[in-house]
Amino acid sequence: MRVHVVEDDAGVSDSLALILRNIGHTVVSHRDAESLFKGPLPTAPDAVIVDLSLPGIPGAQLVRWLLNLAAPPRVVVITGQSQGFIDHQLRGLVPDGVMRKPLDVDAIARVLPPL
């Protein structure tokens, strides 16, 4: 599966890419939503991992946009913020998964099963 990672923290982004490749996925990393938009659109059956706290276009806005595509990819939200913040940001949005940091490989493999 092709997995897009939209995460501005370099350490998190790099380690996430490593572990995703490790479980058999192809990874495309983006620093923010804007750089994701520059490339080809992610479509099903791709997956997009979105950090809620992004510089520029907010993560929740990217999630809404992705879920409204004609053939939406799987959308997985990652965040280190509080539950209250997550609920507030995701009002009305139902992504395929929400993972709270710190992340671990088991949680990732549950949402994006290894190939």
Added chain:
Amino acid sequence: MKDFAPTSDAPHPPTVSEARLLSVLDTAADGIIVIDEHARILIFNKACEKMFGVTTAEAVGQNVKLVMPTDYARQHDAYVGSYIRTGVKKIIGIGREVQGRHADGTVFPLELSVGEAATPDGRQFIGILRDLRPRKESEQRLADLQSELVHLARVSAIDEMGAAIAHELNQPLTALMLYLQAIRRAHSRGIDIVTVVGDILDKAANEAERAGHIIQRMRQFVEKRDPERHVRPLDPLIDEAIDLTLLGQRHRIRIDRQTGENLPPVSVDPVQIQQIVVNLVRNAIEAAAGVPDPAIEIRTRASDGSVRLEVQDNGPGIAPEALSKLFEAFASSKRRGMGLGLAISRTIAQNHGGDLLVDPGGNGRGACFTLVLPAASMPDEVG
């Protein structure tokens, strides 16, 4: 005067003037006791009846020791005797805190002031007594409130720091965990990772170090230390505090930072000054959060032997009714306790010989807070 002159040693019914005097004494809120040279009670007003649980009829004619705790009572005759012999005033005209004893045995604090009057009947001493228990209670209440205030300030700081620490530590912890798990997985599957493992372990160690730095930075803020003064340039302190404020900050905001030229250094407790900056910047961010293009300006400049930091937001300004109470602890309507933060900030500023000022803005202008610190005398300019 004739009216008061005793006709004989036997007790006599009060004359009209005496009765008027006694009724006036009875309306007094303070206890009033008049004694003669032998410490015998002559007058014992209504307030005293309530204070000591003894009726006037019971008290008059008795030694004043009646309303004193035993150890005081033992010395009282000696005090009176010593004053009459030597004329050295221990309490007369001075007033002090003593203890009284209620008929039920309760010993309680009293404020006692004593005056002296020479009468045709000999010397009399007039004591005015005020029960200090209500005042002691309010002092205790004040002390309780103050310790609560300190506690709340600390809880609020820990609460906010906790959220920021949790958010910031999550990043390196996530990376660290995933690097280690990647190695673990490769290892358990017999995949040859020799060429990359060193690189991944270096990255993992860097992330652990990053977590350590976050803790160190936070710790400097939370730990209580003695006041200290260092001569420092103000701008780097401010920049560091701004970075810290923006950690874990949810609001998106434009920050325009302008540094003054040739700023003299200031003599400060760096951490305390940074606490003020964090507080001001955080308030500014919250104040601007509701406008379409939230922005704050953070400027430093030199002015008249002082260095000024101005934090200007483009929010709605501060309402006139809120302004007068702005620096009072607990005055804020905000959940996060801006009032407490500003009260503490102003205290810190004033302890540094400076001040914290506010221009409330309004009518389309945001508020501007100004921290004024006296410029430090220049360090020895040798060479």
